[in-house]
Amino acid sequence: MFYRKNIIAVTGMFLCVFLIVHLSANAILLFPETTARTLYNSYSTTLRESIVIKIVAYLLYLSIIFHVVYAAIVTYKNRRSKKDKYIMNHKHETSSWASQNMGLLGVLILIFIVVHLVNFWARVKLGIGEKVGLDAYGNIDVYEVTYSLFHNIYYVLFYSVLMIPLGFHLHHGLQSAFKTLGFYHKKGLAVLAKISLIYAIIMSIGFAIIPVIVYFK
Amino acid sequence: MKITFKIWRQEGANSEGSLKTYDIDGLTEDMSFLEALDHLNERLVLKGEKVVAFDHDCREGICGQCGVFINGRAHGPHDHMTTCQLHMRSFKDGDIIVVEPYRAGAFPVIKDLVVDRTAFDRIIEQGAYITAKTGTAAEANAILIPKEVADSSMDVAACIGCGACVATCKNASAALFTSAKINHLNKLPQGHPEAHKRVLDMTNQMAIENFGSCTFTAACEVECPAGISISSIAEMNARYIKAKLFE
């Protein structure tokens, strides 16, 4: 039973590291129009052509799949272990809401990931949907894809609002992952709890404001 | 003091249960919660009704028998407290108090508020002891143990096996209990020879008994009467990984 949680923790942590890199890169979108377009497109091309990134990308897809599959198994089995529910349960007095609802938060994130991949990955890499043009330097104009997407208010809302469950998931998930993997130093855990909170806030707010700023560009 | 109890009544393991309402007067603030249930049962006897079955033994917070779920909390509204240590002064005159048995697949209801916690015993049987024949009590200073080590072992040895951790856990995980029993011995030199086997066997039994996986909601450490921290579970996880790698 332990290996399942260990897989969720390792893949979750890997995804957490990925989010830092991903947010840093997306921060390019906040530069003024011309700089942002050139930088973002050449960065994107560099990534697409790098073999290392290719391997990392496959690790990423695998991580998401393993994380979701094992999380679903663990959640299902845990529910089976607690079939009968209390008539009165004041669980909010003993634990955080996020920790009680990781599965629900995960499903919301999964919906996000699927839509996100359809919006970008499918168009740029698989060539599905509307054709993506080239910029002045001959790089695929991923900036344009982002720009047009975030001028649709519904997508802006979707991308921003779903960063709320992401924040809650990360706040509980990150500190939980350390404990799952056997980090048990008490003072260290208190520090990790704070780091997880700060990390979750930066990630959720960071990802959430980018579409909004691009919308008003 | 007057209280309305809504108590889970269930004839046997395979029968349907439901909440029954009992209005009861004549309680005092200095009664313990179990004494209030005694008081109710005395009235039920006089009326010729069946008494409410509930577990209890020491009534001083050390045996871990008195597990019930009171108003949505294991052992009632306070943190780190057994039911026998809970007093009626924690409630107000006219309150409604809902009393349910512990809920967990591994703790089936036997009758009313009594659940079968022998799954814990079977985890204990898998290694919460050392197999060396120790004879009579040895000279206390024969094995020197640093104070911090002895203290941290004592912290987890304080577990009274009450099951509140399982009861409050949304996954019905026995991780806090099992980790306490494992760490208690594995921290000490006496526990070292069988350390790896102990972790693997006891956690294996935990899975066999249909307890869930720990997801660190940390509800257990709030309810635990012995104040055992969830860092104990993290320590068990570390010992488990080590045992898997080096066994």
Ligand code: HEM
């Ligand atoms: C950006 C994406 C994601 C990141 C960074 C992430 C991160 C994490 C981390 C670090 C953990 C903690 C592991 C542990 O407790 O040891 C975790 C747990 C979990 N994740 Fe995710 N996750 C992501 C997406 C998802 C998705 C898409 C789902 C499901 C559809 C999901 C469902 C879960 C569940 C159910 C748990 C564990 C349950 C629990 O500990 O209560 N996650 N996640």
Ligand code: SF4
């Ligand atoms: S760990 Fe705490 S809550 Fe769990 S059985 Fe032991 S004393 Fe009770």
Ligand code: FES
């Ligand atoms: S009756 Fe012994 S701990 Fe409550």
